[in-house]
Amino acid sequence: MNGRNFKNVAPLTLDSSGKQIAKVEGYSELFVDADVIEFEILVQRTKSSVEEVKRSVFKRIEYVLYVVKTCGIKDENDVKTRQMLGKDGTDFRLSEEVFVVCSDLKMYENISNKLTEKLDESVRISAPKQSHSSDCLQNARERAVQLSVANAFGKASQMARVSAQEVRMALYLEEIESRQEDGSQSAVEFSADVHHKLTTKLVSRVFAVYELLNIFER
Incomplete structure (x- = not known):
């Protein structure tokens, strides 16, 4: 996950009560990689x-499951099997x-490489299907808002410093803009092609009004 911030400059003004205030916007972008990778091994x-056919398949499946586990996938709920005679x-x-x-x-690339290297054409590996979990997107949205608010505060602080003031509260x-731009993902197929990460962009923009305090009046 990585972010990018942009800064605008806005003038200092007075509100209706005569308080010195800064009106600013904060903006952020986050690029989030998929955290759910699904694939099949046939x-x-x-x-x-x-x-004879059971012995032959069992020997290969045993190695497949061994590779999957040694590559870091140890939760039984993340590995399912189905058999058809x-x-x-x-x-x-x-x-x-094996799902x-x-x-x-x-992880997918490591498993695919090891199985391709050791096993024959009787074992096929599908392309990965990538997606984002709800927790991943929710955490990313919260992080995007935090970055926008921090950007707005930094902007107000910069404006305050040049006028011998500081941000009070x-x-x-x-939040005046919240947007999600999903990346594209091709259908699952059995392929040896290089696979690119699925990345989603999250955008957040906030509007903030901060009270300023003259540093000589503290």
Whole structure:
């Protein structure tokens, strides 16, 4: 997550009670990477007997699960499996899918690289499906507002310093813009292409009125 702040300059004025005030805006942008990465690992083998095809698939699935765990995915709720047995003529075809959820695209890349290196074409890995959890977006929105408020306060403080004053307190604060720009994400498919992070931009703009105090009147 990273942010960028922008500053505008506004004049010092007096309110209706004669207090010296600063009216300012604060603006921030946050760029947030997806924290939910979902993908599938498919193991498929065809053999002349049920026992033989089960042994062949089990050996590969055992290694798949080992790699998934050693790459940092240890919660059982983040790894699910499904098995399907069928026939190709007189042979038996066994397919087993492993559904994995992790929080970092790097984990996906590590798992994909290790499985591709060690296993044959009977193991296929889908492209990652990326998304943002509700907690991730909520925390990012709060952070964006905090940055906007800090930007507004810094601007008011800068204005106060050049006029031999200091910021005393906020008389009014309002978020006047809150916007989310979602990145694009392609459909899940089995592919060896390089995958780019899904990034969402959050924008926040606040309007604030601060009371100022002459430093010689403290």
